Amino acid sequence: MNLKAMRRRPMALLFIVCMMLLTSACGSTISNNASSDTTKTNSGSETVVESVKNTEPVKVVWWHSMSGELGKKLDQLVSDFNNSQQAVQVEAVFQGTYDESLNKLKAAMDSESSPTLMQVYEIGSRFMIDTKSVTPMQTFIDKENYDTTSLEPNILNYYTFDNQLYSMPFNTSNPILYYNKDAFKAAGLDPEKPPTTYEGVAKAAKALTTEGKSGASFAIYGWFMEQLLANQGKELIDNGNGRTSPATSSLLNSEAGVSILTWWKQMLDDKSIINLGRKTDDTKKAFAAGQIAMTLDSTASLRGIVSSTEGKFEVGTAFLPKPEGSNDGGVVVGGASLWIMNNRSQEEQQGAWEFIKFLAQPSTQANWHINTGYFPITKKAYDEQTVKDNLAKYPQFQTAVDQLHQTKPSLSTQGAVMGVFPEARQLTETAIEEVLNNSKSPQQALDDAAKAISSKIQEYNQTVNK
Incomplete structure (x- = not known):
């Protein structure tokens, strides 16, 4: 090796070391974020996190029919989710009454203007399935072995067809x-x-x-x-x-x-x-x-x-x-559930699923329940102190909880479709x-x-x- 090459070698090594440190630092930041997001959203989030490494957060558009105080509370849930992680950002868009919203979806079906996530009242379930435009919730549940045992069986019962949960309950009443x-x-x-x-x-x-x-x-x-x-x-x-x-x-x-x-x-x-x-x-x-x-x-x-x-x-x-x-x-559950549209990208659908899991968490359900009066969809929400305090303040609600839990599962109580x-x-x-x-x-x-x-x-x- 000649003298000129030997003089260049330390500079080259220094450059390589600097690049390795820079790459390591950047990789560490993404890795930490990815680890944090994966911990928060369970094993199904890797697809979304992977896409965030080189792009903007995945955007999920959610069409809903919650107006007034309900709409404000819904917007707060969306804000809480968006602030909890960096991989997915949900945009909630009010589309009018349940009927109006469903009519807008019919017009937007299979187009770029359709949402990723759709809130549909319970009596729209058969129509949603027949459109063949949705990815059943069961697909995501099975993919990551998501635990549904704490979710209210009488609520899940309504949205289960052919042993598949097609949509996730959101606002439920009787x-x-x-x-x-x-x-x-x-x-x-x-x-x-x-x-x-x-x-x-x-x-x-x-x-x-x-x-x-x-x-x-x-x-x-x-x-x-x-x-x-x-x-x-x-x-x-x-x-x-x-x-x-x-x-x-x-x-x-x-x-x-x-x-x-x-x-x-x-x-x-x-x-x-x-x-x-x-x-x-x-x-x-x-x-x-x-x-x-x-x-x-x-x-x-x-x-x-x-x-x-x-x-x-x-x-x-x-x-x-x-x-x-x-x-x-x-009684048959009333209210509405959340549907994932299958014409959106896999990243968007996965992002919608991450948001749905956030909504199903006991603390989120407790928050939604005490501020709206809708049932928690998970039994674990009743262990939250805020729910216990709310039941103490409004003991009348115990009637609704008991009526739901005492309903005998059958084709009649599962609800017509x-x-x-x-x-x-x-x-x-x-x-x-x-x-x-x-x-x-x-x-x-x-x-x-x-x-x-x-x-x-x-x-x-x-x-x-x-």
């Missing part, structure tokens, strides 16, 4: 009976023993009806009819509620369905309840004003109802009533309205509604099978 404890005392009724049967509700409504005040009012809401059937262990549509095979006809006009409307109409005829129409907001306002002593509403309304009656009277809660002697059934569910619910409400307005008998109204729903189901099935 209906309960709300009653005015002070009005019960004034009427000589035991405020700690609310009615549990149709017969008991009718008797209590008569006792509670006084000058200018009515015993009860139930909004004309198809969801209530669906729940009252399930609470008797009865199915809404054929073929195992559309779960053993696609439904072909409605069972709305069954003996159980007719008995529900007969009970409802008899109380109206007895002038022990009043009809305030289709809006649950109207019955809530009447209840808060002390104009009615009982009503049916979602568990998600509990915080608002208790707050609106504070200083006026004490609110009691009870299980959804059922006919005397009926021991089967239970059909591609025309929104239309079916509207037709059900029309039938209820016809009965309460004396234009049709319970049997005739439900016969007509069942025929119309069955026709729509069959038309839908032909479209799907093409």
